[in-house]
Each structure stands twice: as C-alpha cells, then as structure tokens.
Amino acid sequence: MPFLRPNHLHRQFTALAQAHGPIYKIQTPSKLLVVVSSPALAREVLRANESTFSVRPTSIAVKILGYGGMEVGTLPWGPDWAGLRKVFVREMLGGANLEECYGLRKQQVRSSVKEVHKRCSGGEAMDFGEMAFKTTTNAMLSMLWGGVAGDDEGFYGEFRELESEMLVLMGTPNVSDFIPALARFDLQGIEKKSKKLLDKFDEILSSVIEERLRAVEKRGGNGRKDFLQVLLDLNRNGGSDGESYVTTNQVKALLMDILVGGTDTTSTMLEWTMAQLVKHPDAMSKVYKELNEIVGQNDIVEESHLPNLTYLEAVIKETFRIHPALPLLVPRCPSRTCELGGYTIPKGTIVYLNAYALHTDPQLWEDPLEFKPDRFLSVEDDTKFDFQGNNFQFLPFGSGRRVCPGQPLAVNTLKYVLATLLHSFDWKLPAGTELELEDKFGIVIKKMNPLVLVPTPRLLNLELY
Numbered sequence: 476m477p478f479l480r481p482n483h484l485h486r487q488f489t490a491l492a493q494a495h496g497p498i499y500k501i502q503t504p505s506k507l508l509v510v511v512s513s514p515a516l517a518r519e520v521l522r523a524n525e526s527t528f529s530v531r532p533t534s535i536a537v538k539i540l541g542y543g544g545m546e547v548g549t550l551p552w553g554p555d556w557a558g559l560r561k562v563f564v565r566e567m568l569g570g571a572n573l574e575e576c577y578g579l580r581k582q583q584v585r586s587s588v589k590e591v592h593k594r595c596s597g598g599e600a601m602d603f604g605e606m607a608f609k610t611t612t613n614a615m616l617s618m619l620w621g622g623v624a625g626d627d628e629g630f631y632g633e634f635r636e637l638e639s640e641m642l643v644l645m646g647t648p649n650v651s652d653f654i655p656a657l658a659r660f661d662l663q664g665i666e667k668k669s670k671k672l673l674d675k676f677d678e679i680l681s682s683v684i685e686e687r688l689r690a691v692e693k694r695g696g697n698g699r700k701d702f703l704q705v706l707l708d709l710n711r712n713g714g715s716d717g718e719s720y721v722t723t724n725q726v727k728a729l730l731m732d733i734l735v736g737g738t739d740t741t742s743t744m745l746e747w748t749m750a751q752l753v754k755h756p757d758a759m760s761k762v763y764k765e766l767n768e769i770v771g772q773n774d775i776v777e778e779s780h781l782p783n784l785t786y787l788e789a790v791i792k793e794t795f796r797i798h799p800a801l802p803l804l805v806p807r808c809p810s811r812t813c814e815l816g817g818y819t820i821p822k823g824t825i826v827y828l829n830a831y832a833l834h835t836d837p838q839l840w841e842d843p844l845e846f847k848p849d850r851f852l853s854v855e856d857d858t859k860f861d862f863q864g865n866n867f868q869f870l871p872f873g874s875g876r877r878v879c880p881g882q883p884l885a886v887n888t889l890k891y892v893l894a895t896l897l898h899s900f901d902w903k904l905p906a907g908t909e910l911e912l913e914d915k916f917g918i919v920i921k922k923m924n925p926l927v928l929v930p931t932p933r934l935l936n937l938e939l940y
C-alpha cells in the first residue's frame with residue numbers, strides 16, 4: 476500500500492500484473508483489493524459470474540452525493556437498481572428519445588461553432604479542453620432540461636466549479652472509509668463537505684424542477700419532452716408499463732447521474748482524441764478527407780452523417796484504447812465469497828478490472844502504445860470491438876449488466892461534436908509549442924496540461940458558421 480503512486484495507479488497496476496500475473500491482491504489496513512488484468516478473468520467477473528460481481532463498493536462521499544446511494548451507479552444489484560436502470564436506459568436514453576433530443580444538442584453545438592468562429596478572426600489560441608467541456612455540458616444540459624440554464628454563463632461557471640469539487644471529494648481517499656471506527660470523527664471533513672455540496676446541487680435541481688412544474692401548470696405543458704419532463708411524468712404517473720414510478724429524490728439522483736457521469740468523461744475523451752489527431756497529422760488528413768467526402772464543404776455535419784464516418788470512429792476507438800477515461804472502470808464487489816482464477820475472493824473485496832492493462836497488452840495488440848486507428852478498420856466483424864464490451868480486450872465502457880448505460884449518448888455526442896469542430900476548422904498548435912500526452916490520475920484520467928490550439932475556419936461559405 477505505501478508503495479502505490481496515486482498519480483500513475485493504472486500504469487503501476489499494469490506493471491504489477493506483468494510481475495505477479497493477471498490476478499493479484501493488495502491489502503489495505505481494512506480492505507482487500509484484487510486487481511484483474513486478463514480478458515479471461517474479466518469475462519469471469521463481467522459475464523460468467525456477473526450476478527455475484529454486480530455490486531459496487533461505495534464510499535461515504537459517493538453515497539452522500541448520490542442522494543444517499545440512490546443513483547444507478549451505486550445502488551446494489553436488485554429490484555431498486557433494475558427499476559432505475561430501466562428508466563435510464565429505456566425512458567431517457569432509448570433510441571427514439573435520443574433522436575427527439577437531437578434539435579437540442581444541435582443548437583448547443585452550433586452555438587459553440589459560432590463562438591469559436593468569432594474568436595478565430597484574431598488568430599486567438601484557445602483551451603480546447605475547456606471549450607469541449609462547455610460544449611458537452613451545454614449539450615447534456617439542453618437534453619436534461621431544455622437548456623433553460625445551459626445558455627446562462629453564470630450557471631455554467633457555478634456548475635463547473637461544483638462538479639470539479641464533487642470529483643475531488645469522490646476521488647480523495649477517506650480515512651473514514653478505510654477505518655470505519657474513525658468515521659464518526661470525519662477527520663478530513665469529507666462527510667461535512669459532501670453534505671454541503673449536495674445541498675448546493677439540490678438547490679439547483681429543486682429550482683429547475685419547480686420552474687418546470689410552474690411552467691407546465693401555467694401552459695398545460697411546454698410541449699418539450701426533454702429528460703426532465705420524462706422523469707416528471709414518471710414521477711406523477713409512472714411509466715407505460717404501469718411501474719417505473721420514480722420519487723422526487725430519484726428524479727434528482729438520475730439527473731446527477733447524467734450531469735456527473737456524462738459531462739467530464741465525454742469532454743475528456745474529446746480532448747484526448749483531438750490531442751492524438753494533432754499529434755498524428757496523417758490520421759488528421761484522413762479524417763478531413765472522410766469529412767469532405769461524406770459531408771462536403773458546403774454543408775454542416777448532421778447526426779445522420781455519423782454512421783458513415785468510419786475512419787473517425789476508428790480514431791475514437793483507438794483513443795479510448797490508449798486513454799480510457801476510466802482505466803480501472805468502476806470497481807465491483809462480490810456479494811458472496813467466490814472463486815476467481817483459482818483463488819478465493821472473500822465477500823466485500825474491492826475488485827478492480829484494469830482496462831488499461833487489457834488495452835495495452837502486447838500479447839493482445841501489435842505495437843500497443845502506438846496510435847494506429849487502422850487496426851479497428853481491419854477487423855472483419857465490426858461488432859468485435861464495439862463499445863458494449865463484447866470483446867474483453869476492449870472495455871472502455873465496461874461490460875455485462877452494469878455496462879455504462881450512457882454509452883450510446885457519450886459516443887454519439889463525442890462523434891458529433893468532434894466531427895463538427897473538425898469539419899468547421901483547422902486546428903494547429905500555437906507557433907513554437909510542442910504537444911505532450913502526459914496524463915494525470917483522478918476519477919477521470921485527464922491530460923496533465925491543457926490542449927491549447929489555434930483554430931482557422933475551413934469552410935468557404937460564412938453562412939455555415
């Protein structure tokens with residue numbers, strides 16, 4: 476334990492697997508951690524024994540900030556989790572609903588293009604990651620509650636601050652979690668800070684809900700079917716199956732799932748993908764060629780173009796392979812003592828699946844640390860390396876019954892925003908600067924230094940901006 480370096484944990488876990496094999500344990504003062512790093516063992520955890528491994532370890536901060544452990548990510552496997560997950564997957568992120576929200580996403584993405592274009596005229600360099608975060612957050616917020624607050628700079632700033640505070644609290648190792656006897660002293664103040672932070676989030680969510688209820692009462696409905704309205708309808712009437720009723724706190728917890736689970740992860744991947752493209756001009760030229768062929772320079776990118784952008788998809792997959800946003804996925808816990816790889820795993824052990832180790836294993840991938848998107852094009856069966864975790868060599872969104880339910884939304888948003896920003900602008904490093912790809916550890920693995928780029932318009936028709 477004292478030898479672990481939090482800043483390089485996924486790489487250190489990978490090196491330990493090379494020395495000690497695909498399953499090993501780390502003993503902390505009160506918890507046993509097990510790290511798994513082979514496709515065969517990942518399959519055992521995520522598929523063969525998935526009902527045993529469908530519980531997540533939780534922490535004091537995560538529990539408080541998830542409305543008392545009410546959100547999909549922390550609920551233990553069982554009817555409550557299954558009910559909420561069904562609402563999430565079918566009612567909110569189901570294909571038809573995602574399509575219905577396209578107009579809302581598009582509005583936000585086009586407004587980012589406008590803003591970048593405005594800043595282009597002076598040859599200004601910009602922090603690409605910051606812009607990616609803002610675009611993604613606004614796109615998500617517009618789907619959540621119609622962008623009521625998404626256009627508001629003050630709200631955006633406040634949200635940005637609250638979210639990063641939340642990630643810090645969730646990611647800080649808490650003595651109270653490791654030594655429960657000390658929990659009542661809250662030595663690091665994490666419990667107190669988490670409660671205070673939840674109050675702030677709750678104030679925002681309550682006011683958004685109240686505002687919507689007032690609007691609906693006044694106008695008899697505002698005609699919009701964003702996620703908030705879907706949830707409020709379920710809160711009032713239940714679902715079409717006569718079940719799927721959600722309480723007001725569950726509505727808030729589900730909104731938090733998207734706000735916190737969806738924005739930082741997706742925008743971080745946008746930044747990494749752009750960084751890899753800037754670093755690899757050959758791949759960048761191929762992306763531009765594909766955009767010219769599929770979209771053309773006299774049109775704008777629409778989501779209907781996305782299925783045909785196969786090279787861009789390969790670039791995105793290759794980026795997920797080398798820079799998985801959650802390299803250790805979200806840990807699991809066996810609900811009973813069981814066997815894994817010939818070892819006994821006691822109930823309650825924290826099991827990490829090291830996706831980074833699987834993604835960079837030289838036995839599984841040729842030149843694993845090289846950026847080669849073409850490797851995803853030469854796969855005959857295109858479901859082989861899908862984002863659903865059907866191949867245990869490639870697990871950026873996990874796999875099995877607890878696979879990331881936001882995956883379709885995340886990949887769609889990532890592709891759409893990236894295709895639009897690339898189609899509209901050329902992106903270069905400011906003169907005299909160099910690009911490095913160092914990362915920093917956190918709940919989400921981000922670039923250590925911001926990606927600063929200079930955009931130049933590439934479309935001749937100015938009306939397209």
Ligand code: HEM
Pocket residue numbers: 547548549560732733736737738740741744799800801804805871872873874875876877878879880881882884885
């Ligand atoms: C690039 C973006 C994203 C990445 C890399 C990512 C990755 C993951 C991973 C690895 C897991 C754990 C899966 C497992 O244990 O097998 C997960 C779970 C989850 N993700 Fe995502 N995610 C992303 C975007 C999103 C979005 C957009 C949402 C919401 C709209 C979301 C909501 C969730 C939730 C609620 C869970 C918990 C599911 C459960 O425990 O049943 N994620 N995500």
